[in-house]
Amino acid sequence: MEKSLLNNQTVKKTFPIKGMHCASCVNVIERAIKKVDGVEDCAVNIATEQATVTYNKDKVKKVHIASAVANVGYRALVNEEVKSEEEQKKEKQRELNALRNKVIFSLLFGGLILWGSFPWIMQFSPSFLQNPLVQFIFATPVQIWAGWEFYRATFASLRHRSANMDTLVAIGTSVAYLYSVFVTFFPNTVQQLGINPMPYFDTSTIIIGLILLGRYFEARAKSATSNAIKKLIGLQAKTARVVRDGNEIDIPLEQVQIGDMLRVKPGEKIPVDGEVVEGQSSVDESMLTGESIPVEKQIGDTVIGATINKHGTFLYKANKIGQDTMLSQIIKLVQEAQGSKAPIQRIADMISSYFVPFVLMLALATFAIWYDFGQTPALLFAILNTVAVLIIACPCAMGLATPTAIMVGTGKGAEQGILIKDAESLEIAHKINTVVFDKTGTLTNGKPVVTDIVTSNTIADNQEILQLVASLEKASEHSLADAIVKEAEKQNVTLLPVANFKAIPGFGVEGEIANKRVLFGNRKLMEKENISITHVDEHIIKLEHEGKTAMILSVDGKLAALIAVADTVKESAVEGIKRLQKMGIEVIMLTGDNERTAHSIAEKLGITRIIAEVLPDQKEAVIKKVQHEGKKVAMVGDGINDAPALAAADLGIAMGSGTDVAIEAADITLVNKNLSSIASAIVLSRNTMRTIKMNLGWAFGYNIILIPVAMGGLYPFFHLLLNPIFASAAMALSSISVVSNSLLLKKQKI
Amino acid sequence: MPIDKLLITIIDILAIGFVYWFFLMKRDKQVQVVDSVDIIVDGGYSPSTIVVKKGQTIKLNFFRKDPSTCLEEVVLGEFKTRKFLPLNKKVTVEIKPQEEGEFPFACGMNMYHGKIIIK
Numbered sequence: 084m085e086k087s088l089l090n091n092q093t094v095k096k097t098f099p100i101k102g103m104h105c106a107s108c109v110n111v112i113e114r115a116i117k118k119v120d121g122v123e124d125c126a127v128n129i130a131t132e133q134a135t136v137t138y139n140k141d142k143v144k145k146v147h148i149a150s151a152v153a154n155v156g157y158r159a160l161v162n163e164e165v166k167s168e169e170e171q172k173k174e175k176q177r178e179l180n181a182l183r184n185k186v187i188f189s190l191l192f193g194g195l196i197l198w199g200s201f202p203w204i205m206q207f208s209p210s211f212l213q214n215p216l217v218q219f220i221f222a223t224p225v226q227i228w229a230g231w232e233f234y235r236a237t238f239a240s241l242r243h244r245s246a247n248m249d250t251l252v253a254i255g256t257s258v259a260y261l262y263s264v265f266v267t268f269f270p271n272t273v274q275q276l277g278i279n280p281m282p283y284f285d286t287s288t289i290i291i292g293l294i295l296l297g298r299y300f301e302a303r304a305k306s307a308t309s310n311a312i313k314k315l316i317g318l319q320a321k322t323a324r325v326v327r328d329g330n331e332i333d334i335p336l337e338q339v340q341i342g343d344m345l346r347v348k349p350g351e352k353i354p355v356d357g358e359v360v361e362g363q364s365s366v367d368e369s370m371l372t373g374e375s376i377p378v379e380k381q382i383g384d385t386v387i388g389a390t391i392n393k394h395g396t397f398l399y400k401a402n403k404i405g406q407d408t409m410l411s412q413i414i415k416l417v418q419e420a421q422g423s424k425a426p427i428q429r430i431a432d433m434i435s436s437y438f439v440p441f442v443l444m445l446a447l448a449t450f451a452i453w454y455d456f457g458q459t460p461a462l463l464f465a466i467l468n469t470v471a472v473l474i475i476a477c478p479c480a481m482g483l484a485t486p487t488a489i490m491v492g493t494g495k496g497a498e499q500g501i502l503i504k505d506a507e508s509l510e511i512a513h514k515i516n517t518v519v520f521d522k523t524g525t526l527t528n529g530k531p532v533v534t535d536i537v538t539s540n541t542i543a544d545n546q547e548i549l550q551l552v553a554s555l556e557k558a559s560e561h562s563l564a565d566a567i568v569k570e571a572e573k574q575n576v577t578l579l580p581v582a583n584f585k586a587i588p589g590f591g592v593e594g595e596i597a598n599k600r601v602l603f604g605n606r607k608l609m610e611k612e613n614i615s616i617t618h619v620d621e622h623i624i625k626l627e628h629e630g631k632t633a634m635i636l637s638v639d640g641k642l643a644a645l646i647a648v649a650d651t652v653k654e655s656a657v658e659g660i661k662r663l664q665k666m667g668i669e670v671i672m673l674t675g676d677n678e679r680t681a682h683s684i685a686e687k688l689g690i691t692r693i694i695a696e697v698l699p700d701q702k703e704a705v706i707k708k709v710q711h712e713g714k715k716v717a718m719v720g721d722g723i724n725d726a727p728a729l730a731a732a733d734l735g736i737a738m739g740s741g742t743d744v745a746i747e748a749a750d751i752t753l754v755n756k757n758l759s760s761i762a763s764a765i766v767l768s769r770n771t772m773r774t775i776k777m778n779l780g781w782a783f784g785y786n787i788i789l790i791p792v793a794m795g796g797l798y799p800f801f802h803l804l805l806n807p808i809f810a811s812a813a814m815a816l817s818s819i820s821v822v823s824n825s826l827l828l829k830k831q832k833i
Numbered sequence: 834m835p836i837d838k839l840l841i842t843i844i845d846i847l848a849i850g851f852v853y854w855f856f857l858m859k860r861d862k863q864v865q866v867v868d869s870v871d872i873i874v875d876g877g878y879s880p881s882t883i884v885v886k887k888g889q890t891i892k893l894n895f896f897r898k899d900p901s902t903c904l905e906e907v908v909l910g911e912f913k914t915r916k917f918l919p920l921n922k923k924v925t926v927e928i929k930p931q932e933e934g935e936f937p938f939a940c941g942m943n944m945y946h947g948k949i950i951i952k
Contacts, residue, residue, distance in 0.1 A: 099925075160923075171919060178902070236901040239876020240945070244859040247903055247944035302902060422908060422915030435943045440856035444849045451845035455838045482942030486908070486915075505913055 093123065097135045098148070100127065101158040108157065115155045119147050126337060134159060175306065182299045185229040189292030192221040197285040197808075215267040215282045222284035226260045230291045246439040248478055252294055254443075255473030259807065260287040262466055278460040283467070290474055290811040297815025301479070304822040308487045309421070311494025315414050318370055318389040323354035326398065343401045347392045355388040356403035364395030371413065372755035373500035413754070416502050420493040421486075425506035427772070428485040431779055435481045442476040442790070449794045457795070464795075467807060471793035475810040476786060477817040484778035487825035492771035495829055500755040501764045508750035511734050512768030517714040518663055518761060519694075519706060521728070522674035522681070524721045525738055526688060526758070527650035531563055533570040534631055535647035537622055541638060546576055548644040552603050552636055554579040555594050559586055563632060566648045589675065589698035591634065602637045606677070609635050609642070616642055630683030632676055656688055659758025664689070666762060669714070673697055673705060673728075702728035719761060736761060763833040770831045778821045785817050863950065866891050869925075874907070874918060875899040878938075878947035887951050890929045897921070906941030909949075915941070 100112060109127045112134060116125040121142030127134045136148060145161035152159035199205055199212025211217050233256070236249035263282035266273050270280035322333045326344040339345070339355050347353055353366065365377040368390045377393050380386055386399055389410040405411065424432075446469045453465035489506045496503050503509045520526050536545045553571030556564035557578055571578065584594040590611065591604015602612060606623070609616050614637045616623070622645060626633040631647040660670050671692045674681045681695035694705050702718075706728050709716050718725065718732035721739065729735030729749050737749035738756065753760045793810055797803040834842075861882040864870065869892035873879045876899055885891050895907055897918040908915045912928045930936070930951040937948045 171917070174919065178900075232901065236876065236899070236903065239899055239901075241876070243877030243879070243881065243945075244855055245877050245945060246856055247942075249901065249903070298902070418915070419913040422910070423913040424908070424910030428910075432937075432939070432943050436939075436946060437857065439944070440852055443852045443856075447845050447848050447852065451842050454841045455834070478944060479942050482944060486941065 092139045092141050093137060094140045095135065095137045096145075097133050098145075099160040100132050100134050100152065101160065103127075103132055103157060111155050112152055112157055115151045116148055119143055119151045122148070126335060175302075179299065179302060182295060182302070185232075186292060186295045186299055189225045189229040189288055189295060192225050193285060193288030193292045196221050196288055200282070200285045215263075215270075215284075218282055218284040219264065219267050222260065222263070222288050225288040225291055226256065229295065230256060232295075233291075246443065248439070248476075250439060251442060251446075251473045251476055252290070254446075255470045255807070256287045256290050258466060258473075259283045259290070259470050263287065276460065276462060278463050286467075286470065286807045289808045290470075293808075293811040293815045294474075297817075297819055300815075300819045301483075301822055304819065304826060305483075305487065307826055308490040308822065309494070311491075311497050312414065312417055312421070315410065315417065315497065318410060320352040320354040320389065323401075324348075324351075337405075339401055339404050341401055341404055344398055345401055346396065346398050347386075348396050349392060349394050351392050353386050353388055353390050353392060353399075355401045356408045357386055357388075357399040357401040359384050359386060359397050359399045361399075362395055362397030364397050365393045367391045367393055371409065371500065373498065373760070374755045374757060409754075413497060413502060416504065416752075417493055417497045420503050420505050420509070421490045423489075423505035423507065425485055425489055425510045425775070427510055427775055427779070428506075431481050431485060431782070434783075435478050438476070438478045438481065438786075442472065442478075445790060445794065446472040453795060464804075468793065468795050468804065470807045471805045471810045472790060474807050475789045475793040475805065475814055477782070477814045478786075479818040480782035480785060480821045481779070483818055483821050483825075484782045485775050487822050488771050488774040488778060488828060491825045491828045492767060492774075495833070496764065496767050499760070499763060499767075499833065500753060500757075501760055501767065502752040502754060503764075504750050504752075508734060509768050509771055511715075512717070512751065512765050513772040514715045515668065515717045515734055515765055515768075517669045517671060517709060518717045518719060519671045519673050519709060519732070520690075521702070521718070521720040521725050522672055522676065522684065523650060525719050526656045526672065527652050527684070529650065529721070531566040531632070531648045531650040533566055533646060534649045535626060535633075535645070537619070537645035537647075539619070539642060539644055541641050541643040542636075546574060548636060548646070549574060550576045550579060551596055551601055551638070551643075552646060554581050554596055555584070555592050555601055555603050557581070558584045558594075559592050561586075561592075563634070563648050564592075567646065588700070599639050603634060603646075605634060609637065612637070612640070614640060614642055618642075619645055624679060627677055627679035628683055630680055630687070632680055650684075652684065652687055653756065653758060655756065655758040659761060660688055660690060662759055662762035663765075666765065668762075668765070671709065673702060675699065700727075703731045706731045717761070717765075736764065766833045770828055770833065774825055774828050778824055781824070782817070782821060785813075789813060861948075868892065869894060871896060871923075872947070873898060874904050876901075877945045881947040882950065883947075884950045884952060885930060887930060887933055890927060893926045893928065895924045895926065897924075903942055903944055904940045907938060908941060908943075909936070909938045911936040 112127045113125050116122055116134060116136055121139040122136060124137040125134060149159045149161045195212055196218045198208040199218060205213060233249045233253040237253040240246055240250060263284045266280045266282045273280040320336055323336055323339045324331050324346045325334050326346055331346055336354055345354060359380050359382050363381045365379050366386060367377045368387060369375050371387060371390060388408045449472050450465045450469040453468050454461050457464045489509065492509055493503050523529050536548055542548050549571050553568050553576060556567045558581060579596050581594040581596055586592050590608040593602045602608060606616065616635060623633045626647045631649040633645050633647045635642060636644040663670050670690050671694060672681065672685050672690045673694050675697055676695055678695045681693045685693045697705055702725060706716055706718055716732045717734040717736055718728050719736045719738060720729055721737065729737060735749040736751045736753065738753045751764050793805045795804055862880060863882045863884050864880040866883045866885050870883055871894045874895055874897040895918050897904060897920055900920055906915060906917055909926060914926055916924055916926055918924050933951050935948050935950050937946055939946045
């Protein structure tokens, strides 16, 4: 598309720029490049550290751009031109077209030779096709032109004393071709050896044709395995509508700065991450979270770049751009996961690294065995079986078995809002038999509300109690504190200044308000401070049975009130837990709440095993304890407060929403709030591992069974030998079937 | 045993020995890298064994000259990197190794190998 706008002399190229550190660098470099005579346009992107320059190629040389950038103190790597996705796609397509032409050419000529030489069908062929000289003329360009790729790769790798599949094909087809050339030109010599002087040009040409055909289909299928990344990259908006000095102007996405005010109209894509400052709307976030229901957005809510605005118009402030946006982070994570290796791959890696030399040795052994002990004509049988061994061996299937499945699996996960950190995490997930949930913020919405205020003789007024507690809790970061402060705000309660505030993790808070020592916290805090709560104990128990968290207020050492706070259970929790239990996975709820509150919530969710009254720093120890029971444990938390527990578990799953997802903290990050995604992640892992095992089983089984068959292993029992042409067909099918099997993962429901 | 068969057997055994020696007993030349290294991708990786100091950021500049699709990707599994290598273009992979040991890299199908030795 870019190219159509440009004339023959004008080109648009992208180069990496080194040394940039702030937004002002962008302007300096852009100005410097634009000053070069012949440069028509230049856009520098600080996030990607790249400059895209449109220039007249007759007037401007790359070195001019490099020196202009160097003059202002930076470095343009003009020889490391960055190819756009479009260009890469075109290059790949060109390669595929060239390959397709070779396939057609080889199979057409190979087919004609086969017609003229293969028993049963040769009698129906025109007589000129049966002429060995004509077959030689047809086979030679196939061997040299179409097969050149195999020779070139073989020579190049022999320089490094390494070998690959091309080496096997080059040797195999050369043996068949050279033998046939000898037969064609010296038929009498061959006849004197007791061999019918029949050339095998059909074998050499059809093998090349079929292997190239296999490679063509494999390349097409392989490119589909990385579609998820391409789809994610394609989600990015191209432009943003920025509001500057009251005017709305469209600018390229790269020029959006942090703090820019951006307007989004109905149906438009949200360009970068930010916070709504005006208006409201609903936003379709399905492309990133997999959740189909649009999310309502109001002032103060976070919006995510690349998601689509549905109905309303709103103004928002950009707070994450470039590589910091959620989409960029997802792309980075998926790319990293696809580049990582699963432990299951190690054995395949080890075997495939010795495979080709081993096959070469087996082929040599086959030749000697058939020559020494085979039936006459021994030389012919020795050659044909050696060629069959070289051609049937398929190391590619072994090399492709695991990575293609990992690529499709991690890509499918990303499409559903399941971000997998690496292949190892994906592998571990299928072994999980216990899932431990942190209650607050994971099973519940983490937004508790005040439900009860119980007064006492010390303070009888609800507002006064709320005033004291909210003043104290204002400084606390606990999720329950927020509920109390919000309730105070709702009731227009004025907060008081607090002196000597102290948060006691796992207990509560304390401070001085109007010269009174105020304590607010759980039963343990009161016990620690020797404050008797016996006369309200029954009340506390009643509240806890209702699933509420009761907290106690004491003023100057005397019990003053009870405040009960309750969190709401997430809509997807019951369904999510049921799915896990159906899969035979034990579900455990971990909470700081006391037993009674915890039981009440667990009952609603159908959870039978609860570990309650766990202090934040004990979560890690609890996970280890469950692991000691012999369980493979996944810990589900919010990824921010539970980092040590997530790290201690066999699999850490962080549930996040919006752009605050702590992607690095967990092995698997769920970017949606749907608890069913945990079961989906485990199902995805199980499916992927099953595919990998099938692929490896196929790749190994294929080679283990068919190499001995090609060597003539069945001959002593059934007088069966493998025709090298069938060997090449089996080989071509082998790697295609592995890649296709991996692609089937896309269709499996998770 | 007829002389031709004996001869074939001896040549064959020698050839098997040669294949073993040639492919499986090679010793890679180690190249010490300070900050960056150009790795030519052509029938393998040159240099294929590089030695790096722990904690040091290094740039591996891969330059693929080989049109073989086998080599179109390079995978550094330990560094979670899989990169497409366009033909005749330099592709830089930056790594900061934090652990000592030997970390292999290979083509997408694990046919061609190289390794990074962290000391």
